[in-house]
Amino acid sequence: MNGDPAHTTPAQAPARVPARRKRRLREPQSAxxxxxxxNGETVERTVEVRKTLADFLREDLGLTGxxxxxxxxxxxxxxxxxxGEPVRSCLLFAVQAAGAGIETVESLAPGEGLHPVxxxxxxxxxxxxxxxxxxxxxxxxxxxxxxTVPTDEQILETLGGHLCRCTGYQGIVEAVRAAARTWQR
Amino acid sequence: MKPAPFRYVAPxxxxxxxxxxxxxxxxxxxxxxxxxxVPLLNMRLAxxxxxxxxxxxRSLAYIRRKDDHLHVGALTRQRAVEESATVRRQVPLLWExxxxxxxxxxxxxxxxxxxxxxxxxxxxLPAVAAxxxxxxxxxxxxxxxxxxxxxFFAGYLTTALEPTDLLTEIRFPLLxxxxxxAFVEVARRHGDFALVGVAxxxxxxxGTIAEARLAFTxxxxxxxxxxxxxxxxxxxxxxxRVFADAAREAAARLDPESEIHATAQYRRDVAATLARRALxxxxxxxxxxTR
Numbered sequence: 018m019n020g021d022p023a024h025t026t027p028a029q030a031p032a033r034v035p036a037r038r039k040r041r042l043r044e045p046q047s048a049x050x051x052x053x054x055x056n057g058e059t060v061e062r063t064v065e066v067r068k069t070l071a072d073f074l075r076e077d078l079g080l081t082g083x084x085x086x087x088x089x090x091x092x093x094x095x096x097x098x099x100x101g102e103p104v105r106s107c108l109l110f111a112v113q114a115a116g117a118g119i120e121t122v123e124s125l126a127p128g129e130g131l132h133p134v135x136x137x138x139x140x141x142x143x144x145x146x147x148x149x150x151x152x153x154x155x156x157x158x159x160x161x162x163x164x165t166v167p168t169d170e171q172i173l174e175t176l177g178g179h180l181c182r183c184t185g186y187q188g189i190v191e192a193v194r195a196a197a198r199t200w201q202r
Numbered sequence: 203m204k205p206a207p208f209r210y211v212a213p214x215x216x217x218x219x220x221x222x223x224x225x226x227x228x229x230x231x232x233x234x235x236x237x238x239x240v241p242l243l244n245m246r247l248a249x250x251x252x253x254x255x256x257x258x259x260r261s262l263a264y265i266r267r268k269d270d271h272l273h274v275g276a277l278t279r280q281r282a283v284e285e286s287a288t289v290r291r292q293v294p295l296l297w298e299x300x301x302x303x304x305x306x307x308x309x310x311x312x313x314x315x316x317x318x319x320x321x322x323x324x325x326x327l328p329a330v331a332a333x334x335x336x337x338x339x340x341x342x343x344x345x346x347x348x349x350x351x352x353x354f355f356a357g358y359l360t361t362a363l364e365p366t367d368l369l370t371e372i373r374f375p376l377l378x379x380x381x382x383x384a385f386v387e388v389a390r391r392h393g394d395f396a397l398v399g400v401a402x403x404x405x406x407x408x409g410t411i412a413e414a415r416l417a418f419t420x421x422x423x424x425x426x427x428x429x430x431x432x433x434x435x436x437x438x439x440x441x442x443r444v445f446a447d448a449a450r451e452a453a454a455r456l457d458p459e460s461e462i463h464a465t466a467q468y469r470r471d472v473a474a475t476l477a478r479r480a481l482x483x484x485x486x487x488x489x490x491x492t493r
Contacts, residue, residue: 045210047207065207067208090304099310103307105237105308107240108311109311110236113257156307178308178393
């Protein structure tokens, strides 16, 4: 599309008549080729416009650490970072991430060992079945990057955007408190 | 849950958006923060043919003071409002209420204009706009117009916006000195839509209420101003009794729906209590002492 390097029309899209339209109005598309970074790596893919970022990460990139619970923004399991800010990846279309930087739970511990926030969750019984955990982790990481010493109110406000059905929340709260102390940033 | 197929376009300017809306008419739907629209798409409760994504229009995201108003661009993220010292100082009612909108992970995307245009009957921002007599600035192919909340909110999930219109800016009047505001709500869990929410504005003249405004959310098809109670409060002494009576009167006139989480009577009872608390808090913040 015009003047937007991160958003291009795929070659296989139906040819458009380049006619002299009144104002070269952009044509709505069913699929777009997008370029953005995921966990630091540049990704360029053609994607159907109705595909959510969550489905794109899981199905197209195989990054199944992003979990889908409710698919309407309530549970928080699919939370990832968009340009460093926590967002619901089920409420964002992949094409909307064009040009952005995405971080998923896979970025936390790329090699051996755990990220300090993950280690704190294990230490403090911050997970049980683990389904909701990726979302909690990403929100916690974003909070702790911005606030090296978060208040309990800030921790609760952040974790309030996530549902956990088995562990209960006290272990999770304690894990985030502990991670604030142990994570050498 | 996957949205039904649609076509997508991301204009880069307001003019281009208006041209696209004019071209696609009622088949088009504006996508702002998406925190209400995308759930509707995912559940296929909405099936627009064309999504017009305005998130790339940077010129619609701003918070700036102009004369005696604070102008907030429609695409301003709720998170930006929450983090704005200007909003906190100049329009504290908006700042207080926005922290009840969803969760931080929702507010990073959710926008001020999107929440108002969606007009959920339990949303916080419509009540804030109503209580402050904000102006809602709408652009259309034929020009620009500013609507009052009474003109803008037309009913359940319905506004005066035509398919070819774009809400571009909200202008919040700055309040005079010795004016206090408060927003309180009850929800089943923090971050849920309000069962009942109340926005109050009280201007004080010594021990007397010079002017009071009260707006409810969650108790009608849109935000509800309590004009009768407001009229009674004006000129009265700022006492607990006066606030309690006005709150009861306002709540008695409400006609909320009963649903699984709250009966109409429960909502009226909560509304009376919250209205009293909001009025007293606003009065205290105006510098008044409650007797």
